[in-house]
Amino acid sequence: MAYMKIAVLISGRGSNLQALMAAVEAPDFPAEISLVLSNRADAGGLEIAAAAGIDTAVIKSRDYETREEFDSAVDDRVRDSGAQMICLAGFMWLLGESFVNGWRDRLLNIHPSLLPAFKGLNVQAQAVEMGVQFSGCTVHFVRPELDDGPIIIQAVVPVLATDDTASLSSRILEQEHIIYPMAVRWIAEGRIRVSGEKVMVDGGISNQQVLVSPMIEQPG
Ligand code: GRF
Numbered sequence: 001m002a003y004m005k006i007a008v009l010i011s012g013r014g015s016n017l018q019a020l021m022a023a024v025e026a027p028d029f030p031a032e033i034s035l036v037l038s039n040r041a042d043a044g045g046l047e048i049a050a051a052a053g054i055d056t057a058v059i060k061s062r063d064y065e066t067r068e069e070f071d072s073a074v075d076d077r078v079r080d081s082g083a084q085m086i087c088l089a090g091f092m093w094l095l096g097e098s099f100v101n102g103w104r105d106r107l108l109n110i111h112p113s114l115l116p117a118f119k120g121l122n123v124q125a126q127a128v129e130m131g132v133q134f135s136g137c138t139v140h141f142v143r144p145e146l147d148d149g150p151i152i153i154q155a156v157v158p159v160l161a162t163d164d165t166a167s168l169s170s171r172i173l174e175q176e177h178i179i180y181p182m183a184v185r186w187i188a189e190g191r192i193r194v195s196g197e198k199v200m201v202d203g204g205i206s207n208q209q210v211l212v213s214p215m216i217e218q219p220g
Contacts, residue, residue, distance in 0.1 A: 004188040005034040007083035009074070009091040014045020015173060016089035016110055016180050021052060023181030030188040035081035037074060039093050055081060061093065071099040085187060087180070088142065097144040105150075105194050107142040108187075110180050112172045114138060114154055119147035124172060125165040135159050135168065137176045139183040141194065150199045152183040152192065 008017050017036060024032050036049035037057045046056050057077050064070040074095075078086060088109040100107060113123040115138040127135040136156040143149035155175035159168055186192050191202040 004031040004085055005081065005083045006031050006085045006087055006184065006188075007035040007037060007078045007081055008033055008045075008049075008087045008089050009078075010036060010038050010043050010045040010089050011040050011092040012043050012045065012090045014043065014048055014089065016087075016176055017045040018048060019177035020087060020089070020181055020184060021049070021054070023184070029181075029185060031085075031184055034083050035078060037077060039074075039091070045089075067096055068098065071096045075099055075102065085184075087184065089180070094146060095142070100142055100144045103142075105141050108152070108180075108183060109140055109142050109147070109149070110176050111138050111140070111147050112169065112176065114156065115140060115147055115151060122165075124169040127159055128163055128165055128168055132159055135172060137172050137179060139179055141199070150194050150197050152186070152199050152201075153179045155179050 006020075008020060010017055014036075021033060023029055033049070033054050035055050035057060036045060037059060038046050039059060039061055041058045041060070046058070049056050059070065059073050059077060061067070061070045064073060085106045086103055086108065088107070111119075111123070112135075113119075113127060114134065114136045117132070118126050118135070124135065134156050136154055138154045139152045141149040141152065155178065157168070157172050157175055186201060193200045193202070
């Protein structure tokens with residue numbers, strides 16, 4: 001089987017990285033991780049990757065004079081690893097237009113909301129504050145605007161009246177760990193097409209169900 005090499009870019013604990021590492025272990029998973037790169041030396045995910053024998057790299061923005069030079073150092077390192085696709089997994093750096101366009105439709109991000117709602121940071125707290133009934137997570141192709149781009153897959157998570165930021169974040173995170181590997185698998189299997197700014201999944205997904213929350217039982 002032809003394996004697609006992927007680079008995972010992180011800045012922190014790396015739980016999505018771990019989910020991807022676990023997924024690629026499956027014998028029929030058509031991708032492997034060729035590099036884990038962080039812009040922070042203290043990112044927990046680096047140790048996890050290194051312990052599993054995956055190549056790691058740290059590239060810090062403060063070592064470069066301009067954003068473009070930093071982006072291009074990341075680009076060089078990723079290309080050196082042979083990666084054909086990049087997964088952003090909690091990478092806290094806004095990559096510039098030239099980098100993003102150079103990886104068009106091969107650069108993915110995971111975001112803990114149902115985009116296009118709640119872009120940016122601390123979105124789980126915003127969802128709790130706003131009183132939305134549903135939130136969730138989104139895997140999308142990256143475009144130069146923050147948290148923008150064709151949506152590959154989303155998971156819906158009900159927001160409970162008892163939720164605080166931590167409880168909602170942790171339920172969303174569980175779903176992140178499921179949908180990110182699914183998106184990567186579909187791409188590596190060649191099942192994803194971007195038409196206009198919409199993603200088409202070959203083989204289709206049949207889901208006729210509508211999710212409504214709260215479910216209130218009708219009397220008698
Ligand atoms: C996740 O919530 C992801 O959606 C967001 O950053 C967080 C990264 O968490 N982009 P982890 O480092 O993968 O645990």
